[in-house]
Amino acid sequence: MDLRVNDLQCVPYGMDHWHINDIRLASFSGRGLVFSAVNPFVFVGPETLRLHQLRYHFAGLAGANSGEKTSDLILRSLHALCSPWDGPSRLFLTVYFQEIEQRLAQDQALHEAARRLSGLYHWQDWLFSAPAALPRAHLFAPDFGPAKPVSENDFVQVAMALRIKGRFIAVLTEASAPTPKAARQKRSRLEAQDIEVLQLDSTGGTAAIIRLVDRIVEAEGSSFWQADPIPQGPFAPNTLSI
Numbered sequence: 001m002d003l004r005v006n007d008l009q010c011v012p013y014g015m016d017h018w019h020i021n022d023i024r025l026a027s028f029s030g031r032g033l034v035f036s037a038v039n040p041f042v043f044v045g046p047e048t049l050r051l052h053q054l055r056y057h058f059a060g061l062a063g064a065n066s067g068e069k070t071s072d073l074i075l076r077s078l079h080a081l082c083s084p085w086d087g088p089s090r091l092f093l094t095v096y097f098q099e100i101e102q103r104l105a106q107d108q109a110l111h112e113a114a115r116r117l118s119g120l121y122h123w124q125d126w127l128f129s130a131p132a133a134l135p136r137a138h139l140f141a142p143d144f145g146p147a148k149p150v151s152e153n154d155f156v157q158v159a160m161a162l163r164i165k166g167r168f169i170a171v172l173t174e175a176s177a178p179t180p181k182a183a184r185q186k187r188s189r190l191e192a193q194d195i196e197v198l199q200l201d202s203t204g205g206t207a208a209i210i211r212l213v214d215r216i217v218e219a220e221g222s223s224f225w226q227a228d229p230i231p232q233g234p235f236a237p238n239t240l241s242i
Helices: 070-080 087-105 108-116 123-129 180-191 202-220
Strands: 009-012 024-029 032-036 041-044 134-140 155-164 167-172 196-199
Touching: 009 134, 009 155, 070 087, 070 123, 087 123, 087 134, 087 155, 087 202, 108 123, 134 167, 155 180, 155 202, 167 180, 167 202, 180 196, 196 202
Parallel strands: 167 196
Antiparallel strands: 009 041, 024 032, 134 155, 155 167
16 A cells, blocks of 8 residues: 655755665654655655754764854754755855845844843754755756656755745755756756756855845745744754654
8 A cells, every 4th residue: 555645845965966765764653754864865755854953973074162152053064965066056155144134134024033032042052943954955846757766856956945935946056066968958858857957157156145145035034033933953863753
């Protein structure tokens, strides 16, 4: 007997190569199902995937620096999931975190909401309510052809992926699509699945990244933090329960 679960998609990320059998059902009970894999993955639904919903892995990272914030540690863990040759992706993440924090710093409604919580939380704690950016993500975008069992070949790797209000935004860099032909092929497959594709021009520097961040914030809305009346921390168990 087969059981179909609607409105959920699996997104492996943080590596160049993976196998569909890497993701397995580890256990189940009356409380739900637990899936596990060696490499990072996430199930996404019709809602925005937020930074606090990811499972972070800190193995191999250098020790925390003096005065390092939680957001700095999370940023370094995401940097580690980028391709070693994809500097633009690491710069994208750095600027993304900076821009999100700057927008929160200027949001007076957020500051008032934090004050109403009697000092239990600071406005920076809502940083993790921002849409999550998934480095080296593999998005389901099969070539058209005869029906067949789904395999990893039906997924397209992108430099960065975000799930916002039930739709994916994919960011391509030179490393994720090293030739114009590769970029066109990826864009065609992604757009056929109603995935918005943004091309990061690394020659444009920080300004080019800020334009992409503007597009992401526009898709989610500048008051994205209101999705979490109380800020959510970024740490959770390594296995995913649904």
